[in-house]
Amino acid sequence: MNHFEMGQGKIRMANIFKCPINLKLCIARFICALIFICSSVETQAQTTTKGTEFWFGFMENLTLSFNGPPNFYLLISADEATSGKIIQPRTGLEIPFIIAAETAIKLDIPSAIYYKSGSDVFSDFGFQVVSEKAIEVKAVHNRLYFSDASIVYPISMMGTNYHVLTTADFQGQNPSAFLIVASEDNTKIQITPTVLTLAVKPPGKTYEINLSRGETYQVQGNGDLSGTVIKSSDHKKIAVFCGARQAFVGANGCNSVGADNHLYEEILPDAYAGKTFVFVPMALRGGDPITIMAIEDGTNFTLTGGPITLNAGGHMSFTLYTSQWIQSDKPIFVAQYCKSLTCGTGSDGQIGDPSIFYLQPTEFYAEKAGFYAPDLFARHFVNISCPKKSLNSIKLDNASISPKFSQVNGNSDFYAASIEVNEGPHQIKSDSGFLGYAYGLDFYNAYTYGLGFKTNRVDEALAFKFKVFPNPVGDQLTLSYPLPQGYQQNITYQLYDAVGRKLLDRAVIMDYSQQEIRIDMEPFAPAFYFLNIISGENSASQSFKILKPKRSME
Template sequence: MAYPVESLGREYVVVTYCKNYKCQFAVVATKNTTKVSISLRMDQINNVVFRNKTYTNGSLLQVILKRYQTLQIQSKGDLTGTRIESSEAIAVFAGAPLTPMYEDNSTSIVYSRDHLVDQLPPVSSLGSVYVISPFPNTMSEDYIRIVVYKNTYVQVDGVLHNITTYDRYRQFLLPAGRHTIVTSGSPVLVAQFSQSTSDTTDYGDASVAIVVPVGSWRSEYVFSPLNFIDVFSNRSTYVSIVTTTSCMSDVLLDGEPIASKWIENAEYAHTSFDLYGTKHHLSVKKNTFLLVDSCS
């Protein structure tokens, strides 16, 4: 997803994940003489080298950027929790090149890996209520990272956890087959990761999606799915929709009710299905979350 300039901000908190390669993020200025201050967070054994100077955990890196100039920061370790402030609106992207995603104690051989990248929302767009639907077409559980901007508590499906800025984040393995509800005392950033899989019946690359808070859901979307024309005949583009349970029958895709099965509880419902074509229109009476992605 790419955000328009008018939705950018001046404060960001970073989420990254890298298993075997470098974690990274990029800052893009929208105006000349943009002053950027980066409070780096990383493990004590890692560092960032910029203009022949070494920065470690807790260091402040400052730079002035011209309009459309880009600053890229890389580290061999996780940069989650890094805070960015600027004098003008900036765009921030985060990810990692060609990385797998799996449990640290996993004993299986993991073959699949992919480039992870997504644009980050500013702190002003973060929320306190999230509904996370599982990535479809896989039997593996997803992970989420909940990143804090200040000390707060979070509830994951009703279970309470405290997260401090010293902790930076908490990572959770989500149950398969149903959506998960996350609430917090203060706005947080939530990133969802699909696991790498090497099983011949469940092969898929790692991927990442920044979860949209319920407060930012919309009642109408126009979107275009990816249409693969290549040797990977098992690739598909899917759509995931999350709405309130009371609105399931009101969701219309290209003017028609959704034909796929909804998975619901007392408050929210979600559904996923493959979709092709060049342009689609989703509408509903009340605000809804839409995710368009691809998988293999």
Template sequence: MKAINKLSCVLICFLALGLSHRVAAQNYVVQTKGKEFWIGFLQNDWLVVPTDTLKVFISSDINTQGVLSIPNQGFTQNFTVTANMTTTVIVNNIMAEPTALLSEVIGDQGILIETDDTVSVFAINYQAYSIDATKVLPIQSLGTDYIIASYNYGYPNPNPGYSSEFIVVATADGTQISITPSDTTLNGQSAGVPFTVNMDRGDTYFVKALSALDDFTGTTIKATANSGACRPFAVFSGAVSTVIPDTCGAGDHIYEQNHTVSVWGTEYYLVPFASSYTYRVMASENGTAFSINGGPNQTLNAGEYFEQNFETSAICIVANQAVAVIQYMEGRNCVGSGDPSMLITNSEEQKIDNVTFATVNSNVIANHYLNIIMKTVHVGQLTLDGITINPSLFSPFPSCPLHSYAQISITTGNHTLDADSGFTAYVYGARAYESYAYSVGSFSPERLPDVDTVYCTLDSVTLAPPELLINPWWATTTDPGTVIGVGQNLTVTPTVSDVYIVTGDNNLSGCQVQYLFTVELPTPPTLNVTQDLDTVCQYQVVQLDVSPNPPSTSYVYSWTPSIGLSNANISNPIASPTSTISYMVVVSQGICSSDTGYLTVTVQDSTVAVAYPDTMVCIGTAVTLHATGGGQYVWSPAGDLDFAIIADPVATPSITTNYQVVVTNAFCPPDTAILTLNINQIPNVMAYSDTTIVLGSSANLSAEGGTTYSWSTGQVGSSISVSPTTTTTYSVNVTDTNGCTNSTQITVTVVEEYAVYVPNIFSISSENLDHSRLYVFGKGIESLVFTVYDRWGDLVYESSDASASLRSDGACCSYGTGWDGTYKETSKPLNSAVFVYKLTGFFTNGKEFIESGNITLIK
């Protein structure tokens, strides 16, 4: 017969003991779903009479009902919860929020939530521009040993009331706690000196720091031996208002429920908020070594912490002993949006697989986000409100690539996250001088109790607990309702492997405790290894299962490889393989015997649609779209595509268009991706009209409508000067701020030194003075007679004015005052039409000219 100590036996799983509040040291999942919750709010205003709003969010995946009460004030309020929705209960702040006047006195402000079915609970303390929220732990996740987190107000000249604070809520009569503050309290309890407080069920004990410069981080709160392990209590901590760090102005309330030390972890992952953040690593034991992103170890003693400000990257933290990691949002004066908020993060073990939560309703905060952390192999499982989150939104942690994170913007209101393999998620919001952050929680099915000693024998063995119990009685896990013995000792002769439980009361505290003993036969079990699916798609889950015969609660399970499994040490893990894989499972009975089973899961490539590019183009530009992830592709809308059923069609949309592609393959379900082509119009180019110059003179050409201009002459700029010797057409390419290009042309007609001509079109609304009236143009004209007739032959204009003027472009010359398009210049406008002109006259060299032709009048 050989006894195995529980701390050295590698075959023992560390499990939670549900009946006694005795908590396993590490790898225990903090349950945030339950049926009984206790809440204590903190002061969120230095005023004597609080002005904020206290809210409690309650959600569940099933319809249920419950009661919110403040037992020691006689207050109750019924509520109902609709599945996958969030119920909000408003709590009277006068009844439930402490003030400085209540520091270090027994209060009656403990809030109790009781429900018929399992729910998640969140608490929010809201005041305009001062808000924070926390997840609330059910009673089974409370403990009796805490080291708390907080922050001080280190900004110059703080309001004395903006101090660090915490509140303790008792869940049972006869609770006795010992508090060792890390800084002096408001009513004079000295730093480092423990003091004792006696409380009953529903009592609160609220403590504020003496100065806003003091910080209660590292304060210990423990149950005394007289109180024992069966009287757990809740601890909430934070600050009335704080700036984080002390160089970042603009303060805010911080508020969070603390985890009992026994469930702290050794592996943590942090994801940035919308901007930089501050974090602290706090130790529970002396000589704790930790590293950040695999860097050099740093050492802390119990209650000490390391602080890093202005962190901008995603990081991983690994320690050799249990630590707490606290993440803080920083002040708006440093990050541009939001204010401080405190978040006690979950260790890697603390996951949840389904939760409904709600954003905080605020007139200030319009932007809400989710930071999500999960194993990289499982990223294809996660759904938000029933829709799979695209795995491409996840990024591996740079120094810890087996885990990945996503930062997702969400809408205001209720949301549901779901993934069989579990995830960690934090919801937060920030805008202007207001922010909040809280964890959505963690949860796992009920687990078996800790095993204290293991025996492997065919002989009789006497079992005895390590302490003297009051009224001890014995049972087995296979038949827990049958008492098989009473007294301090039990002698058994095993015929089958089983776990024996002794239950009794502790002599000092009166708390009920249990000790478990595994007695195993050295006979290997036979295994039936099964899977619910033989072939799956990537990221699709498979239920694995091994059933040993004979059945026993003492088997230890080990599946390999463990990557992609929800839990490698249970009989029925969920697998999420990314490629075809063979699993091996070893089932053992302590040190006695074991057997091995095998199975293979065939994985088909999943249909994960990816479409690109999201881009901005000019109208008329052809863009090749791309999609990957399958064998068949169907794009829509198809009207602007050359082919709609290929992976890479060419699109020529005339307006901004969202293109959707449905991607399928032979085995896995289809997937959809969307891309957007934003269309910019080409610039509206305006250029001065064609012109005529006399040989040897120059013309100024101008264009507008863009930001850059390139002329066919090689010149650049919106205006250029040219001096052609023959009639020439010039082109200009105009580009706008979007990079879109258009072009136009201007023709410069070159005439001899003695010349005369009449334009064939003019517009009375033209902004160019040379084109808004009908002039005779030319050079060297001595005299002229210019007449215009309508289509019936009636004279509408006549002039013999041969006075010469330079044209608006500086060239010579225009003659007379020009026809304004009216009937005989009587201000009676004529309609747009075609007219006939006749022009006679003499040049200064005595040569006569005679011209005639058509003129088009445009209004």
């Protein structure tokens, strides 16, 4: 049977060349089928936390009068040896770096204060990281007793639509916060806060700001800014970091004094919210608080009991003590927190303090992830979750760790482990995928950050479209593949004649700077042809007609 398979942004051809004896009838049917295909087809590429361009900034921490000056640094990992630099476009600061293959490094940023104090404040302190080959980046804001860290997403995973997810200070003394970093000039952003900001922007009222490339904007509010909506216009990408200047994070009524910390983590755009997650408790802490936030009305999720319903921006907090499967019927975000030291009930209640990181949906996965456990913290750990099929191949620093895993409560197909590691670089590998989170604990201090991963998910506003033109064509055919900034994709294009003979088969690399390929048609006779385009697991075909005689006939 001759047919096209179409669905979820891809078109596949199956058995298209099984022709009847009458060749003319076969060709006629073939051409009719090709004409049925639209001139622009959508497909999606894989995105990953590895990249060659990143944007980030730092948020206000504890008042500078206390606990000495802050220090800032990046943790960078790479599969291939490469070089790059940290750039602050609006100040001119540049810091070069070199990294060897399959390792991770700590890169110090020169001592200075890289944030403004207060709410609704603009600064020139946005950072860009660029590299020759793909890397992964984490940012660390370190201060005596007031530290945290964040994964930094490449520009390919930045977006235009966000919901803030953070937490209120349990003692009500310090503000929650978020920070926006612009990657382009004239970036217009609409913000709808959920609580009164410290600069008296009222809840529920949308206001607009305009940011230039490398500029940041910080918002603080007494209470919980979770659910705040942030939207960027004209498809201009922004990075959003959530947390708190400092916050006490309790659990089950614990409200002891003197155990707050800085919270800092980059959140993904709404397009990356998920429906299934694995919670893994942090070591030594005796259970962790989590917050679940919906981005759509009528969202139903389950933990251990019956379903709970939330509307868009709504959120609910729990404390979990063992691994747990989390499931929702609509996309949600899940934040996990390290609670205040004075609320710890684990085997070592004298280390740890508030910190925040976001769980990633189980459809995301990594086959390899490098990370670095920085100095100045007493103990370091990594939490790992994976499907059962990954257990036989999962390794940490080339040593098997499968005996350390146990089944996740609520889903027997997933397993989880919490493993202590030494200071320095580390690498996790698995043939079948995993997700991980690194963290460190110290006396009244902690850091957490998510490890890298990849996914087939992209922002719907950035769905890719192939275009083939003109049609009919003379001596040159143009293939257009408008990739967003930060993407690079391997493309194979194949030219067939009407009876299925392959005439061309070429591979190219396309990116934001090269969005069109011109294909010479002069060697081919006037007739109907089709171009098959392959991008990862996706393929698409486009028919066209050549009008001009081939060169040898002229």
